[in-house]
Amino acid sequence: MGEHPPTAMVLTHAHLDHVAGLPVVIRRFPDLQIYCTEATARIAGLVLADTLKVSTEQGFPMFTPGELKRTLERFQPLPYFDRVSDHGFAFTLFPSGHLLGAASVMIESGGRSVFHTGDVSNVDTPVVNAAWLPEQVTPVDAVVSESTYGDTLLPSRKEQVRTFVAAIGETLRGGGKVLIPSFALGRAQEITQILQTSMASGLLPSVPLYLDGLTRQMTQTYEELLPLLPQALQNRRKS
Template structure:
């Protein structure tokens, strides 16, 4: 008998973690960090299963909401094999090391405040450290190319298809024998939009008995990508023409590389007024190097450029700043410029001091190219607040604000439906990685257009395949 229990990304979009049991074999698909309201507390809670009982861990891609608790899994006794694409393994290493650094810094800050209150004993140790992360990558990994089969046991095989979400992302296909019948269960991971700038389009899937599919944007359609590209170009050019500075809070993985490619194209096509461009994010700089390491994952245009010795993410005006001192010197730059820095939602990172120094100037602009969660500084700026607090100081917001939503790395409602449509033999459909209201809308659309009933997964509840 085969069962699946979701311990994350069940009626929420973070903490992806699904336990597949096939007979006595236990396979965990992703082990992600909970993020957003109450997320950090939830990460410290028990998994809901014994980590030492897990035989295999399959990682669909290297975003923290899919890999962020992997070091914790090892700390609690996991000693099985990790299975992922090569790119996911490499990206996961830099993401988890960065995460460990942030956890350590947060711990120092919270501890200092707690000591002043005489409440040191209430402070939790960091979820994991950089040494814990290094232990993860000293263990047993099995890296697969797309559609390369790996036999777990005599009757269980796993393979990956390209999910088209970020570099190295995959949907996992697990084939097994049950009662002398072949069965296939598929976990979509996060599926990419068909409108992508820099990486290959996602693969189609032809067969599945059971499908666990993400539903992040199951309630809506995305704006056309070309429209968003034009909006981005207009915002950049109009700001530079008045000798302003453009601030782009950007996620280090995928979104930053997309922005660099767009600016590269504008530069080469003569569309970009002369300016200084700063990539002020050590993590994004490391991630960009990995994008160059795997040109086969890039779109045809970028792959051709890369294999012919041209870096698609670098050009004459681009300056990278790795140290804190280099970052701080950007504040003294008076000429027109573009500053790309993290974090993407302005809830920490180097973008904070750039906003503090430039948000008050009406010649400047802030271009948001990613989702801004409620309660973040980014969301407050997007929502039109007259002033915001940064490092304890009230800063008036006079810079122009642009929100460009068409760069999403997730498939929208129509794209999700189109991905399901050609699957033959589909008997059971399960919705994960989405908010309840969006899942219900998506389930109704799937029923209406494809005739499939959908089951919305609940945290901790097991279902039989």
């Protein structure tokens, strides 16, 4: 790294396992530009602020408030499909599904190309569309792919949602309350939309829905980024 320092960083999305070390990287390379989508830049700021809060409370802060501020100043938000060629190589971001703002990256250098999928999902959810696919096969020299569920056959999404809603309905109709522990980013917003839609359609009784902790900030940010969310969700908000 000392002999060949990075000229730019491309951030695929804002989940904690992808952003927690950014201030440490910027500590070593303070002029490094971090390219990502607008949504990723917004969400990453919340994730890093929460990481600083929690790690400080635990007595082992990974970075300082000043380092967090300097990191956020290095973000360079980009729209999908814009090709950037300012650093001796070129790259383009494409929607990868998975999370609001998540991207796959096409990297071009020296006449060769590498497609990095990032974390990818080919299934629509209430809060993010499935990964974008080109109309025609696009040749590349190499593919770098995530493989979290590469060898696992998961139940269909519709079946998972049906089972989830049925269990909640049984509890509510029996007079109970439901506590749902969830990741604050992505999953919580998805669950919120499933519950609201199920209440509107009569599958669930209409009951108050409470959000706590970081989930509240994340959901508010999703609302502020409504134009970047699926069209069906935008239409629901308008109506």
